[in-house]
Amino acid sequence: MRKTSLSLLLSIGVLSLAGCAASPMASGRMGTFVQDGLPEAVRVPAGHRVAMETVGAGQVTYECRERTGAAGHEWAFVGPEAVLADRAGRRVGRYFGPPATWESMDGSRVTGAQVAVAPAGAGNLPAQLVRAQPAGGTGAMNRVSFIQRVATRGGVAPAVACDAAGVGKRQVLDYQADYIFWVAN
Numbered sequence: 052m053r054k055t056s057l058s059l060l061l062s063i064g065v066l067s068l069a070g071c072a073a074s075p076m077a078s079g080r081m082g083t084f085v086q087d088g089l090p091e092a093v094r095v096p097a098g099h100r101v102a103m104e105t106v107g108a109g110q111v112t113y114e115c116r117e118r119t120g121a122a123g124h125e126w127a128f129v130g131p132e133a134v135l136a137d138r139a140g141r142r143v144g145r146y147f148g149p150p151a152t153w154e155s156m157d158g159s160r161v162t163g164a165q166v167a168v169a170p171a172g173a174g175n176l177p178a179q180l181v182r183a184q185p186a187g188g189t190g191a192m193n194r195v196s197f198i199q200r201v202a203t204r205g206g207v208a209p210a211v212a213c214d215a216a217g218v219g220k221r222q223v224l225d226y227q228a229d230y231i232f233w234v235a236n
Contacts, residue, residue, distance in 0.1 A: 084199075084231045090169035093180040095197045099233040102195060107146050108227040109133025111176070111206040115213035115220045124215060126208035126222065135230060143191075146230065152186065153198060153230065159188025161195050176206040176226060183232075194234040202229040 084101045086094045112129040135144040135153070144155040154160040163181035171178045179200040185193065206226025213220075 086199075089178060089199075089201060092167040093169045093178045093199060093201070095180065095199060095233045098236055099196055100236055101231060102234040103137075103143070103191060103232040105135040105137060105143060105230045105232070106227060107131075107133035107135050107200075107230050109146070109225075110223050111226050113208050113222050113224070115217040115222075117218065124213045124218065126213050128208070129221065131206075131226075133226070133228075151181065153183075153192060153195075153232075155188070155191040157188065157190030159190035159192035160186045161192045161198070162186045163198055166197075171201075171203045174205060174207055176200070176203040176228065178203065192232070195232045196235050197233040199231040199233070200228045201231060204228070 084104055109132050111131045113126040114129050115124055116127045117123075118125045130148045131146055131151075133146040134142055135146055137143045142156065144153060146153050151163045151165075152160055153163070161183040163183050166180040166182050168177040168179050181198045181200070183192075183195040183198055185195075204227045206224055206228075209222040209224065211222070
């Protein structure tokens with residue numbers, strides 16, 4: 052990704068998260084995400100608290116492939132690559148995959164297994180709840196138990212046709228999302 056594009060996405064993402072602080076999903080205290088406005092399927096179970104709130108701004112890659120188990124072709128999700136920033140716009144980590152991996156600047160990281168998704172609006176990746184699995188390090192990601200992807204913008208499969216002539220072609224799309232990291236109380 053071009054550096055200018057990433058900087059622009061990161062700026063938009065930070066402004067989006069700052070705007071979220073004034074929404075019903077964030078309490079009056081900075082850094083305390085409230086789940087009341089989320090669909091039940093992507094809410095974190097009781098007994099957890101917010102450890103960190105970030106904005107992920109980057110790209111999602113899709114590849115045109117033959118449909119598995121059925122006739123035709125489809126855009127298959129290949130993976131994301133995003134910078135994670137805190138509310139002040141400071142880079143705190145990155146998100147990449149597969150497998151879905153969130154890595155802190157301190158070197159700690161988690162991978163995740165999807166628990167649930169919920170629609171997030173036309174053209175936007177769905178909201179998502181992920182169960183975190185430690186993958187290394189002893190820093191910020193060490194005790195993370197769940198990760199929510201909310202406030203998504205963009206990133207859905209391409210609208211252009213995927214057919215036999217296009218097999219193997221890739222489309223890279225910009226996206227952003229707020230990633231909320233939870234730890235057990």
